């Protein structure tokens with residue numbers, strides 16, 4: 108693709124070379140109160156509950172490991188206010204829920220009106236992703252997942268991403284599936300090798316990637332045939348939500364849009380299938396000698 112030479116000119120300076128992989132959390136902040144979750148509710152599979160345990164978890168862990176704080180609706184007391192202030196300081200999402208929800212998530216435990224959902228894997232930063240590429244001695248190859256909701260899709264995408272040497276995946280913090288136990292299982296170990304960064308605003312993160320010299324490719328039904336895609340250079344591939352596709356704000360940031368041609372009766376492919384096909388096109392073209 109002609110644009111590739113432009114891409115190479117725009118390439119930014121990579122961050123410091125430090126290989127980074129998502130680390131499985133082993134430290135328990137509240138051994139007596141932590142239990143496995145009964146479901147994949149709220150994209151986490153471990154919960155810490157009870158005022159003391161939650162306060163301690165908030166003190167020791169950051170937004171990279173705590174997915175969300177749940178507080179019983181209408182509960183106001185000094186310890187709860189302190190917990191809320193601590194969550195706000197660490198930019199952790201807070202959700203006000205009925206007591207029955209906390210009863211369910213804590214499996215009938217003594218939650219005292221507060222519970223935090225913990226990510227089973229720590230998230231990386233954008234700098235970590237660049238450092239991962241640099242450590243591999245390669246131009247960065249990232250995936251951006253625009254509000255994927257299905258853990259099966261994220262697990263499957265991680266698995267293919269590992270296979271083709273993706274240096275990192277970027278997901279939004281809100282309204283999207285994160286690194287859960289289900290995702291880890293479906294990734295068949297790939298979650299250990301592909302760093303995932305979780306960001307507050309995908310649009311501004313994509314602007315930042317472009318400022319750092321990346322060429323950003325969207326995916327939709329009205330783009331260029333993906334078989335022409337030469338993914339040499341620093342590239343990010345954006346995959347859209349299962350129902351809505353790529354959101355309008357993110358779509359505006361794309362340097363080009365790729366389409367996998369379809370001749371059948373359905374309107375689009377499953378997100379992880381499309382991601383797999385596109386990742387392999389990137390892999391094949393990046394491997395090819397120019």
Ligand SMILES: C[S@@+](CC[C@H](N)C(=O)[O-])C[C@H]1O[C@@H](n2cnc3c(N)ncnc32)[C@H](O)[C@@H]1O
Pocket residue numbers: 326327328345346347348349350351352353365366367368369375376377378379381382
């Ligand atoms: C199930 S599709 C979303 C369909 C959505 N209704 C739309 O109009 O975009 C989920 C994502 O998979 C990718 N995708 C699916 N089929 C594709 C195709 N034929 N070409 C390119 N990307 C595709 C895109 O990233 C899309 O946003």
